[in-house]
Amino acid sequence: MDLNLLPEEEAYRQQVRAWLAHNLPKVMAERRAGKISGIEWSKKWQRMLYEAGYLALAWPKAYGGQELDPMRQFIVNDELARARAPGVIGAQAINLLGPTLLTFGTEEQKRRYLPPMLRAEEIWCQGYSEPGAGSDLASLRTRAELKGDHFVVNGQKVWTSRSRYADRMFALVRTDPAAPKHRGISYLLIDMKSPGITVRPLVQMTGDRGFSEVFFDNVRVPRENLVGELNDGWRVANDTLYNERNLGGAAEGNKQVFNRLLELARNMKRGGTALIKQPLFRQRLVDYQITVEAMRLHNLRLLTDTIHKRPRGVESLVNKLVGSELTYEMTKTALEMEGNYAPLLKGEERAPDRGYWPMNLMVGMGLMIGGGTSQIQKNIIAQRGLKMPKGPD
Ligand SMILES: Cc1cc2nc3c(=O)[nH]c(=O)nc-3n(C[C@H](O)[C@H](O)[C@H](O)COP(=O)(O)OP(=O)(O)OC[C@H]3O[C@@H](n4cnc5c(N)ncnc54)[C@H](O)[C@@H]3O)c2cc1C
Structure with missing residues (x-):
């Protein structure tokens, strides 16, 4: 199996990367300057991405898309995560509701709601x-x-x-x-x-x-x-829920968290030795890296299923379950590495790694709950995917 991109896909990746390298520092500086509200800034960032052609690439042209194959969107999402670009304010609409409207919406609903959703005119x-x-x-x-x-x-x-x-x-x-x-x-x-x-x-x-x-x-x-x-809303709702749990960007997002953890392990020392050299942490880092790589491959498999329009199963739930739990586990390890100063938040003088990890822990707890808890994902994977019997209520 060849997991490399085709030459034209690689060229597209470079194009996205160059666009981000040129635009992202400028917009981030604007955010730091704080001249417009966070919400207005987020809307502006989404519009920039849309106008550059990097949102809803696979949607029909009639509703604001470009009718490109899903691989292009995958490449864009990968590059956005790699560049640590902020998410878009309309992500929930574009990723969850948008595809549901494309499947279940009337022609009027699609024309009315999809284009303003992409331009961040309606949140x-x-x-x-x-x-x-x-x-x-x-x-x-x-x-x-x-x-x-x-x-x-x-x-x-x-x-x-x-x-x-x-x-x-x-x-x-x-x-x-x-x-x-x-x-x-x-x-x-x-x-x-x-x-x-x-x-x-x-x-x-x-x-x-x-x-x-x-x-x-x-x-x-x-x-x-x-x-x-x-009275048929449950079917429609489940389509949206499927989209919510099929977190395509989770693998690259986790890789970024892993890279940051690796950096921390190189910089933090105990007893004069960098933590990356200590067996306790080293072993865990290897385990995380294996999971990150397995998630990347799993995502490529899901992408192949999408491209070939294969029926959707519970495989995508693995993204939500493993992705959110992995981030949480890596964050806990980072806090352990940081020791006594770990709880200090951004802005506090002695906060290690600019207070990133304690905030990530709090956000990460929410990720294991929002969109359906880990326990619920496990139930669905066990019952629908592995055909295990339903336990007693
Ligand atoms: C950051 C964040 C953002 C959110 N955003 C939204 C949003 O925009 N819109 C929205 O509608 N909702 C949103 N939610 C709500 C989220 O979908 C619910 O919190 C989630 O579905 C769990 O429901 P609950 O809080 O009522 O917990 P409960 O359902 O009461 O669960 C409590 C505990 O019991 C466990 N449990 C329950 N039933 C079972 C079972 N059958 N088997 C095993 N364990 C079980 C759960 O896993 C959990 O640990 C958000 C939540 C968070 C944390």
Whole structure:
């Protein structure tokens, strides 16, 4: 098997790399200068990437894409991670909702929502989780009653990332309370400026207000904002969830974290010896490197499946499960290497590695939960992939 890029793909990689080398330092300097808000800066960065032709490369041209093969997007994502470029503010929409709309959306919905999503003109949030409906998502209770040409929505969502400044939400609502729980759900696109919506930010342990509670009080949503069929939202929702767990960039992201850990192990000393030379850490570093490489190969296999349009299985969940747990494990090792000063955060004088690792630990815990916890990924892989029996409830 030849895992090398074709000459034209390699040339494309060099082109992306050169673009990033030219543009990234300038935009990062602009961010540090702080003349525009973080959100405005993130929108601008996304627009730059889009205008350079590096977003949604495989989407149809009619909706803002370029109809290129998925390999191109893979190369771009790889280069972005390699350059440690910041993520785009519309990533959740582009990676999760976008492909779902391409599959289940009406022509009108695709034309209306996809191009502004790419240009960061409309920011989306995901309204799935509720108090009492996280892992057991199908227990959700936010109610939407169809009244003529619109739905009336009442209820509450929680942990809704970006809802503080989002323009729209893709949400799961219960449209038939009498039906079995997976069958009475619908998938709605909701304008966050609608009367009756209240957003109450929650403070995370990082100090950020990245997610919020969202309350709906008689919120009117036009019927044409229904994606897929009425009461068939579970099928649509699972398509979005699949996209959420199929983290194509996870392998390269993990490699970057690994490289940073390696750097730390070279620089930190104990008893006059660099930690990279000490068997305890050395052994762990080797284990991490093996997993990073296995993930890279696994991703190439998934990419091949996508290119050949093979049916999707649970293989992609491995990305989410292993990727998030590996980052967390590497981060814990980094903190161990840093010793007593490890908890110091960015901005504190003695913080090793500019306080990167303790922040990464807090963010990393969230990554093992958001989009479905590690335990849930293991259940799905065991039951659907390995055909193991379901355990007692
Ligand atoms: C950073 C972050 C961002 C998020 N962003 C969003 C967002 O934008 N939109 C959104 O809708 N949601 C979002 N979430 C919510 C996320 O999807 C839920 O937190 C997640 O699905 C878990 O649900 P829960 O918090 O209710 O935990 P619970 O479901 O109550 O789980 C509690 C614990 O029990 C375990 N558990 C539960 N059921 C089982 C089982 N059957 N087998 C084994 N173990 C089980 C879980 O693994 C977990 O350890 C976000 C979460 C985080 C951390």
